[in-house]
Amino acid sequence: MKALRLTAWGEAPAPAEVERPVPHGAEVLVEVEAAGLCRSDLHVIDGAPGALPYRLPFTLGHEVAGRVTALGPGADGVGIGERVVVYGPWGCGSCARCAAGSDNYCDRRDTLAWHGAGLGRDGGMAEYLLVASARQLVPIADLPADQAAPLSDAGLTSYHAVAGLRHALGEGTTAVVIGVGGLGHLAVQILRATTASRVLAVDVREDALALADRSGADFGTLMRPDTARVLRARSGDVGADAVLDFVGTAQTLELAVGVLRPGGELAVVGSGGGSLTVSKPGVLPAGFRLSLPFWGTRHELAEVVALARSGALRVETERFPLSAAPEAIDRLRRGGASGRTVLVP
Ligand code: NAD
Ligand code: ZN
Ligand code: ZN
Incomplete structure (x- = not known):
């Protein structure tokens, strides 16, 4: 064969x-x-x-x-x-x-x-x-x-990642999906189908944002220096309750930390090799929670x-x-x- x-x-x-x-x-x-x-x-x-x-x-x-x-x-x-x-x-x-x-x-x-x-x-x-x-x-x-x-x-990993965040995604909350590719476009759909959160999407490609839109995202934006500010504004100025990072580079982790509200949760799914430093005091939001869901x-x-x-x-x-x-x-x-x-x- x-x-x-x-x-x-x-x-x-x-x-x-x-x-x-x-x-x-x-x-x-x-x-x-x-x-x-x-x-x-x-x-x-x-x-x-x-x-x-x-x-x-x-x-x-x-x-x-x-x-x-x-x-x-x-x-x-x-x-x-x-x-x-x-x-x-x-x-x-x-x-x-x-x-x-x-x-x-x-x-x-x-x-x-x-x-x-x-x-x-x-x-x-x-x-x-x-x-x-x-x-x-x-x-x-x-x-x-x-x-x-x-x-x-793509479906199972996204589903498992969302399952780990679902408790934080009730009515009036905001979830951010970074990287709308094979996994990310299904994560957008799973968030829409199984949580009440508003879904914001980020990518470096316009066609991926079009895919996010077709997948049901409420808003999509290109990765730019002011993306954290744009996303915060879209979250009612409080910041996101959860971020799912399907890229995992230094740039996307920095965006995730910059957009989360206090008590916010980050799930890093992408294997982009970026790293975060844990320190108190430091840049991570108060109450920050991190998960590394696998499959x-x-x-x-x-x-x-x-x-x-x-x-x-x-x-x-x-x-x-x-x-x-x-x-x-x-x-x-x-x-x-x-x-x-x-x-x-
Ligand atoms: P993909 O290439 O289909 O999608 C990645 C998306 O991220 C693309 O749309 C790309 O344009 C976008 N992107 C790239 N750089 C970006 C940036 N700096 N900012 C915003 N968006 C950016 O990949 P995929 O198959 O969906 O996999 C995504 C990641 O998840 C990979 O790193 C993969 O290895 C990992 N993965 C992890 C698990 C797990 O269990 N943890 C399972 C499957 C895949
Ligand atoms: Zn895979
Ligand atoms: Zn075993």
Whole structure:
């Protein structure tokens, strides 16, 4: 089968021919219908040797939807032909967190050579994906594959980040989304669907602001030196109750701190490598709270799928054949992609 393999750190992944996996034990083989391309894939590709615990080579692709096509003799809980989305964070499978469906916060994370499908283990930018067990699958019924695949990371991560802030986002509050790409445009929709907050969006690209608008943002603005002031004015002059940063650079963290009201909360999702200094006294707002949400739980993935099936979530996608993955990766890298790029085998 065809697969997009990462064979050397810092080198573009190459399409290759590999053997189609055969499911053993409780394993399930999924015929891939669509796999999303995430900016995290670029962070992985660009990784310095030793920066990530993953062993090369492996197949990329951590956002996957498809159809169950073969079952190991011990597989249980899913039937051949069933359409599913794959829960991508794969932990040890046996600690308390994994048992509760929170592989994203596996207690043995630091000892594993992988973080999930396509992240140190063979992923779904391929014709088939082998999954350890049916517990990593959520049924999608008739949801189109290019809608379903991005739910498993862009949707789930955004949903989990919003869930952590929801208590602060009642009537009359303001949420700011920085970076309206694959994750950010779904975060805007999830904020609209599941909180009462006003939603303000920031990006460096006009087309991303148009996407924020289509996604239901109340206001969008370009990243400029006076953006904190503009956003504060839009929050009724008090500042934001919560900021979701899908970029995570020094510039966006500074904006986040500059726009939060006292007691405000910041969720940093983007892996942009910026840092904040904690000091008292210092520049952080009084009562400031910070979280670093990573992906989400299996239970939340089922909730995201239900939200999408209800019509409250619509992923804007750009489709490429798997054979054109190198071009799609270049386009995302250059800032030319809008919404989520989806690869179709
Ligand atoms: P993306 O490229 O689709 O979107 C990023 C958006 O940010 C783009 O619209 C871009 O124009 C905008 N942007 C870039 N620089 C900006 C700036 N200085 N100010 C404002 N906007 C700016 O990327 P994505 O796939 O949505 O991923 C977003 C980030 O989240 C990446 O760093 C990715 O690695 C990370 N991520 C984290 C998790 C997690 O669990 N924590 C999961 C998935 C992705
Ligand atoms: Zn991702
Ligand atoms: Zn675990």
